[in-house]
Amino acid sequence: MTRDMGLGMKIAMISEHASPLAALGGVDAGGQNVHVAELSAALARRGHDVVVYTRRDDPDLPEEVETEQGYTVVHVPAGPARYLPKDLMLEYMGDFGSYLLDRWSEERPDVAHAHFWMSGLATQLAARPRSIAMIQTFHALGVVKRRYQGSADTSPPDRIRLERLIARGATRIAATCSDEVFELARMGVPRSRTSVVPCGVDVQKFTPADEPERPVSKDLHRLVSVGRLVPRKGFDIGIAALAKLPDTELVIAGGPPAGGLEDDAEARRLRMVAERFGVQDRVRMLGQVPHDEMPALLRSADAVLCTPWYEPFGIVPLEAMACGRPVIASAVGGMLDTVVDGVTGCLVPPRNPDRVADAVRGLFADSSRRIGFGIAGYDRAKSRYSWDRVALDTVRVYKRALPAAMFEDPKRSHIGVNER
Numbered sequence: 001m002t003r004d005m006g007l008g009m010k011i012a013m014i015s016e017h018a019s020p021l022a023a024l025g026g027v028d029a030g031g032q033n034v035h036v037a038e039l040s041a042a043l044a045r046r047g048h049d050v051v052v053y054t055r056r057d058d059p060d061l062p063e064e065v066e067t068e069q070g071y072t073v074v075h076v077p078a079g080p081a082r083y084l085p086k087d088l089m090l091e092y093m094g095d096f097g098s099y100l101l102d103r104w105s106e107e108r109p110d111v112a113h114a115h116f117w118m119s120g121l122a123t124q125l126a127a128r129p130r131s132i133a134m135i136q137t138f139h140a141l142g143v144v145k146r147r148y149q150g151s152a153d154t155s156p157p158d159r160i161r162l163e164r165l166i167a168r169g170a171t172r173i174a175a176t177c178s179d180e181v182f183e184l185a186r187m188g189v190p191r192s193r194t195s196v197v198p199c200g201v202d203v204q205k206f207t208p209a210d211e212p213e214r215p216v217s218k219d220l221h222r223l224v225s226v227g228r229l230v231p232r233k234g235f236d237i238g239i240a241a242l243a244k245l246p247d248t249e250l251v252i253a254g255g256p257p258a259g260g261l262e263d264d265a266e267a268r269r270l271r272m273v274a275e276r277f278g279v280q281d282r283v284r285m286l287g288q289v290p291h292d293e294m295p296a297l298l299r300s301a302d303a304v305l306c307t308p309w310y311e312p313f314g315i316v317p318l319e320a321m322a323c324g325r326p327v328i329a330s331a332v333g334g335m336l337d338t339v340v341d342g343v344t345g346c347l348v349p350p351r352n353p354d355r356v357a358d359a360v361r362g363l364f365a366d367s368s369r370r371i372g373f374g375i376a377g378y379d380r381a382k383s384r385y386s387w388d389r390v391a392l393d394t395v396r397v398y399k400r401a402l403p404a405a406m407f408e409d410p411k412r413s414h415i416g417v418n419e420r
């Protein structure tokens, strides 16, 4: 691992609802948690000093946790110390920002990197008075959510307006994919202040199976879909496609732990969809699968289905690719960058079960194509999307945001100007 020798940037990561220490798969715990955890770990490996600030959502949490991965997590008191849906957190961002302002009077970070729009609010409250460089990663945009979810969107009504202000106030925006750059441009954010830094995948953990690639089983083909159990993830599209895919099962990971699926509204809805299409005996819902068990689950798939209506980035397709699995994905958002149609998988129009079924059938009928997609996906994930590579790209963005004065500081003269 290359270290950014001597640089030792002090980096504050602000992730109000998504703690890097949380279990994944719940309604509000998914890609952002993984992103913050893995990016912080990779930056710490490069020799940076990383502190993650996240809202305290349990009274028993210690104020600070030193992680094995070398970064610190601070549980910020802002609002009640219990789980709150993220759409109810806005009113506590003032307290969150005040905490950061106080804390940064003694521990001034060189750069503050906010994840999600509400973190951006708290960060700007604290960073602007101290002239700290602010990087914003939105992870999801209110305008996109409103477009697809309409009246089902429970975001605070001011979200879209505030996101524009946050984008304007940030020193730089780190968009996770090219599609987001277009969305930001439509919101009036100049392209010159936006960089694309994708999410990554742990290529040590998500690896292909040891045994040689097997042909698709003649008895029962397996599709796997993974994600938070929310309607926009489009698990129902995969279920509907099963009606045209005999001898195929769909295994769905995500949601509450398995015992709680009965009480989960989306799980119940998906069961009803499966019954409507007469495929209930071929749909298996696992509930929340521990992240450590995810590589084995993905490797067990003949193909991985990612069929959301829209997708700000989508780490699951990358995890599948890193495991050498072909991906069938909706042609939306981050997957337009990560999944190369006809090379690492198939891109299909969103919300179109027939096209999903066609793509799956084509893939299962041609073993060499299926295996070739898996190999190409593995190569692409490993060479382009390792967290070490993503951390390097992130550091480049930080350096572009730092004031020139920092480079003139004799104590910090080792920060190569060329690297900016």
Ligand code: UDP
Binding pocket: 024, 025, 026, 029, 030, 031, 032, 034, 226, 227, 228, 253, 254, 255, 287, 288, 289, 290, 291, 292, 294, 313, 314, 315, 316, 317, 319
């Ligand atoms: N995940 C998990 N267990 C689950 C469901 C999801 O570990 O039961 C992980 C999954 O492996 C991935 C993340 O949660 O790392 C989901 O990220 P993605 O970007 O695909 O979706 P998001 O949650 O950001 O919408």
